[in-house]
Amino acid sequence: MNEALLHVIQKDLPAFLQQLNEKHQAHRPVGMLEKTDIAYLETLQGNRRQQQEQISLYLILAYSNYAIDELRMAIHYFEQAFTLSDDYFPQGALLAKAYLDALHTVAAQAGDLSLLSNGLEWAEKFEFIKFNTHKELAAIYYQVKDYHTAAALWKQHLQNVPDCVTTSQLLIKTLSDLHRYESAIAVFKHAPASVQQVSFLQLLVGHCYKETGEYAEAEKLYKAAMSAPYNDQCLPMCALAELYAESLTDYRLAHTWYQQAVDQKGSSYDLLYAKISYLRFLVDQGETSTALSLLLFMEQQLNSNYLRLSPRDLNRVARCLYKLNTRLDLATKFSRRAVELEPHVTDYVHTLVAILIRIREWDEVTPHVRHWLKFSDDEMVKASWSDYSLLFQDTIMQGQQATMEALLYDKTSDCWRAIRCALYKTSEDGETAIIPNDIYPVADQLYKQFIFRDMPRIFPE
Numbered sequence: 228m229n230e231a232l233l234h235v236i237q238k239d240l241p242a243f244l245q246q247l248n249e250k251h252q253a254h255r256p257v258g259m260l261e262k263t264d265i266a267y268l269e270t271l272q273g274n275r276r277q278q279q280e281q282i283s284l285y286l287i288l289a290y291s292n293y294a295i296d297e298l299r300m301a302i303h304y305f306e307q308a309f310t311l312s313d314d315y316f317p318q319g320a321l322l323a324k325a326y327l328d329a330l331h332t333v334a335a336q337a338g339d340l341s342l343l344s345n346g347l348e349w350a351e352k353f354e355f356i357k358f359n360t361h362k363e364l365a366a367i368y369y370q371v372k373d374y375h376t377a378a379a380l381w382k383q384h385l386q387n388v389p390d391c392v393t394t395s396q397l398l399i400k401t402l403s404d405l406h407r408y409e410s411a412i413a414v415f416k417h418a419p420a421s422v423q424q425v426s427f428l429q430l431l432v433g434h435c436y437k438e439t440g441e442y443a444e445a446e447k448l449y450k451a452a453m454s455a456p457y458n459d460q461c462l463p464m465c466a467l468a469e470l471y472a473e474s475l476t477d478y479r480l481a482h483t484w485y486q487q488a489v490d491q492k493g494s495s496y497d498l499l500y501a502k503i504s505y506l507r508f509l510v511d512q513g514e515t516s517t518a519l520s521l522l523l524f525m526e527q528q529l530n531s532n533y534l535r536l537s538p539r540d541l542n543r544v545a546r547c548l549y550k551l552n553t554r555l556d557l558a559t560k561f562s563r564r565a566v567e568l569e570p571h572v573t574d575y576v577h578t579l580v581a582i583l584i585r586i587r588e589w590d591e592v593t594p595h596v597r598h599w600l601k602f603s604d605d606e607m608v609k610a611s612w613s614d615y616s617l618l619f620q621d622t623i624m625q626g627q628q629a630t631m632e633a634l635l636y637d638k639t640s641d642c643w644r645a646i647r648c649a650l651y652k653t654s655e656d657g658e659t660a661i662i663p664n665d666i667y668p669v670a671d672q673l674y675k676q677f678i679f680r681d682m683p684r685i686f687p688e
Contacts, residue, residue: 282308282315290325298329302342305329309349320358327355327363334370343371359387362394374401382414390419392428399431408435426455430463442474464488465501472508481508489521496535499528503540510547518551529557533564541565542575549582550617558582566595573602577611581618587625596634605642612686616676619650623677628654641666642686649673 289304305326330346346367350356355364365380381398385391395418402411415423415432422428433448449470453463468484471477485508488501502525509518529536529544536544542565548558562579569575576599583592608615622631628650635647648662648670662670672685 278311279315282312283317285311286317286322290322293325293329298333301329302326302333306345306349309353312353319353319355320360323350323353323355323358323360324363327360327367331363331366331370343367347371361387362391365397369397369401374405378402378405378407385414385418390422392422392425395422395425396428396431399428399435403431403435403438406438408438411435412439424455426452426458426463429455430466433466437470437474440474442470445470445474459491459497461488461491461497461501464491465504468508469504478512495528496532499525499532499536500540502528503543506547507543510550515551518547519553522547522551522553526554526557529561533561536561536564538565538569538572538575541568542572542578545582546578549578549585552585555582555586559586570598571602573599573607576602577614577618581614581621584618584621584625584627589627589630593634596631600635600638605640608642608646609686612684615686616684619646620677620680622650623653626654641669645669645673649677653677 285304285308289301289308292298292304293301305322327346327350330342334342350360350364350367361380361384365377365384368374368380369377378398378401381394381401384394385398388394395414399411399414402408402414412432412435415428415435418428429448429452433445433452436442436445436448446467449463449466452458453460453467464484465488468481468488471484472481485501485505489498489505491498491501502521506518506521506525509515509521541561545558545562545565548554548561559579559582562575562582565572565575566579576595580592580595580599583589583595603615619631622628632647632650635643635650638644638647644663645666648666652662652670652674669685676685
């Protein structure tokens with residue numbers, strides 16, 4: 228077949244590429260290039276050829292390697308061709324999509340995002356967008372964390388293929404993550420009826436309605452997702468429970484839906500998510516014995532799914548264990564991983580600091596406190612005062628007020644000065660502390676709260 232390949236390179240590359248694609252799409256190995264053919268073509272690279280022939284050779288090598296899942300080699304040959312070519316790009320739609328797909332897959336598997344910068348440059352040079360590659364380009368932009376561009380490209384793809392459920396899901400999820408909830412809802416509203424009936428999209432858009440305060444619409448979509456045929460009901464039930472607990476403060480209904488959710492027989496991961504949410508609800512409601520029983524029931528699942536859990540769920544578990552004052556070894560493990568995965572989320576860093584103080588790991592506390600304080604402004608402290616005060620109460624019980632006060636030295640707002648004064652007042656030398664008159668009342672009330680835990684909250688939630 229070698230001479231025939233040479234003839235193809237010289238005569239009709241576009242037709243040959245189309246033939247390869249048809250066989251690839253039909254999963255028909257007969258007629259595809261064998262590895263021996265590819266090896267032969269590779270030996271021709273050093274021969275002196277006209278520029279267009281050399282580009283054709285690289286493109287055949289690229290697509291042939293792509294067709295047999297040798298994706299790194301495919302990327303290499305694509306980029307060799309792109310480097311040589313000014314405007315020669317036969318079968319543009321076919322090759323552009325193959326290149327972007329290979330790039331996306333390899334970068335995702337290897338975690339190597341450096342591969343993607345070249346890809347975006349080539350996409351711009353050869354105007355991949357005119358080949359209807361919106362979906363493939365969106366995946367690349369999403370990988371490099373340019374979420375707004377990814378969303379815009381997915382939106383363009385939906386204009387061409389409005390009934391694409393996968394693209395609808397990706398676009399709605401991305402807009403939701405960007406807190407563009409109204410835009411996400413608009414995508415759903417303009418989708419065909421067949422797309423609007425997909426249960427996981429109903430669930431996703433229900434969350435968007437919840438974030439915008441349209442609780443009735445959220446409830447309606449959660450119930451629609453729950454009643455969909457052949458659908459796992461665990462997550463919609465859990466979503467309803469969270470809606471009643473967090474937004475509608477109907478704790479009786481929340482209990483009911485949580486119990487139904489954790490009794491489902493869905494996928495183990497969905498069930499674990501429901502159990503984590505229920506555990507948090509029970510802890511917040513002060514139902515300690517029920518929470519401990521649930522924890523005992525789910526501990527094996529937590530350990531076996533440790534690497535799969537999202538940072539949010541890792542932090543939720545760690546926070547519950549901290550508040551229950553049990554299995555602090557597990558709490559530390561989960562909290563560390565949440566911070567490693569998302570180091571700039573204040574809640575995650577706060578949880579780790581609180582746990583490290585509780586287990587008296589003061590040597591490790593210092594760098595984490597400094598990191599935590601970067602994200603703890605006055606409004607956040609006041610809004611989450613019940614959580615912050617627990618941390619300071621542990622500090623006082625361990626006699627580490629001076630250590631903590633030194634770590635807070637650079638915090639000069641009235642809120643933090645009051646906390647520092649209150650901490651100092653609980654130490655042996657505290658009565659000699661000079662507290663500025665303008666913040667003395669707040670510092671004094673904080674001091675009493677640290678000593679007597681049932682005192683009214685000076686920084687109410």
